[in-house]
Amino acid sequence: MTAGKSADPSFPREQGDLSRQLDNALGQACVGVGDPGVQAVLMKEGRLVWSSRRGMAISQSATPVTDHSLFYYGSIGKLVIATFVLHQAEAGVLDLDKAISHFVGEEVAGSDLVTVRMLLTHTSGYPDAYADPAVPAVAPRLPPSYGDSRSYDPNRVWTFAMVNNGIRDPVEPGAHFAYLNCGYFLLGRVLSKTVGGDEALKRAIRRFVRRADAVEPMTEKLFTMERSRRALRRFAHGYELLADGSLLDYFTAYGAQGIPTEMYGLPFTDSAFAGTALAGAQFLDALFARQRLLQRETVEAMISPTPQATCDGSRSDPLASTCTFGMGTRRIMAGGRTWQGHTGSWIGFSAIGATDMERGVTLFVMTNRNTSEYRPASVIWEQLAETCAASAT
Template sequence: MIRPLVPALSLTVDRPGVSPAPAQPSLVAVQDTLDATFAKAVGRVGGPGTQAIAMRDGQVFWSANAGKAIDNPATPDTDSTMFAYASFGKLVLGTYTLHLVENGLLALDKPISTYLGNDTPGSNVVTLRMLLAHTAGYNDLYEAPETAPLFEGGDQYDPNKRYTWEMLAPGIHEPISPGTTYEYSNTGFCILARLLSRMSGGDAALENGIKQFLQNAGETGDQLTAQRSQSAYLRFAHGYRTHAGPSNGSLDYFTAYGATGIPTDLYGMPFGDGMFAGTAFGAARFLDALFVGGKLLKPATIMSMTTPTTQALAANDTYGMATYRTEVSQRVWQGHAGAFGGFTSMGGTDRTRGVTLMVVTNREGNASIAEAIWKELAEAYASVTP
């Protein structure tokens, strides 16, 4: 468990002639509440390997681990265990993209053909803003007949063969009514990663550029990364999917298909829809740097990023650009969730209070396990803090 760095809850001082402020809960009381809630929430969803962490204004004030990183051989989940973030990584990639926009290297409303050429369907109409906001209208490449056989369940799935853009491209079709409606799209973020790779000079250059950018959030590559390595594999949890078969009702996503390392579709290029992996601490530190510390983007950019698009609002959603809002106990959290390959994640920041809460798990079911745990923690935190 990561130890709190400093007592992060605010203190109050009584001043003559001023009504005393409401009593603040002690740090220990908040930690005890979160500890109890975490234990119950993890138990309710079957006891997956789980990391959870809470920060305020850049400082950790609570964290917890539970379960196993690997079921067989039994391996405990520790602070350094790595998890795939799945779609939470869209927020990381989107933030880096907007950083390039701020620096004049990309433009939100130019056709992506400006950067990609004309090889990608719809590139003369689709813009960067549409990719970030899920309004581009692309099909799901994971279900396209040209590419579906390459993924889990398909007769060409090979978790040991590296994927390339050239393998994904045949599954991308002409977009439908670009810019008109909101529809969540993994394909759009794969295209975004391809665009960024082309602009950077290749995949390795893009990964290095992201790594340098994340240093502004205190990241060194061991807590949040898009780079695959043997050292990462040695720290990685296995992802498990619940099912009706053996192995305590779960399928080990790593071993079930013969992977000899981290399955090649789990994170990294060319999968801009789920490009990152790391610890709960790495993800929480990123969120805090973005939404509380102001270390990654300018305030005006964050305002545009977090404002729901008209298309999303029309679909009763709150998605802006690579992020959305979640309301719990009348508090608004800005962040993103993810689920893929036996992993789930959920992270958000209460920008009003400067509080960030992140949960990652290595168990995937019909509903997001990380989101269920995260929601209970958010409710518990709200119940004991003003």
């Protein structure tokens, strides 16, 4: 099943040609990665240029993906958190170069050695907290370094303290780049402390993302931190492709009584959000094209590559290159164009969204499929990005 649309009837005939080209590219790319459930959106400066959905949100019940099916954003949530942190810095609530002990006290190991900027830029030096034996398994079938996966419980009630038990003293803070989740997990604690607690943080983020309203309001219908029964009714199940070619349903295989509790929401501010492709596209469009979320100079600082994340430019895969990272965002090359955004993946889900800032074009793709070899959303996104780059959009 596939459906596409152009939201603005004033677009010229060339826009219809682009929509047909994108529909064709989406179909070809999806077939090549096993035809997952997909949402894809193309925006330009607040306008919906094209959108499409395809495949099944829940395979067992043959429930098709709709425009309002919820998917998991994964690490794209880091971009949202980074943007909110920088907004707080613009407001004078946070100083990026202050030690986090100023905000969280001594409850976090090494808090007097690590700054907010280090957390934003993956240079804090913290070891991987999720791999520490003191932290329960956050997912099934992870590598042995992540502890005994038999302890995985999709219904476990997580707290900040549970993950904080695995945060150890940082090694050479500020000296090296290492992409890890626990830095953004700690940013969530910093934010919670500065705004008045977890519930206050959720309210503050909900208010902030409403600045990105464009095609549809950024309400809980499109963008959420809540693992509610209402969200579950609209959520696409995540599927992993197994070696024998069968699909494993991440939502049902391990006894989850609702949305798996480690998937998103607090305290997991390294991957705190779920929503639709339209919501993700609206957020990126507001940040990088319409500039409704941060001041121009703040955006420039945000996208500037982290000095510690250097490389010789010889790597052929831009998504694997560390030298593309800024603060919560990364530079992506596709179709001969430079895009700014982020990727995300977890068991059963993959996503990618980015903006061609020169042209004000944002492309966002979400799927409910993931494999150990590749990220289906990235494969689809790159083919769509090449199609966009060849047009005059």
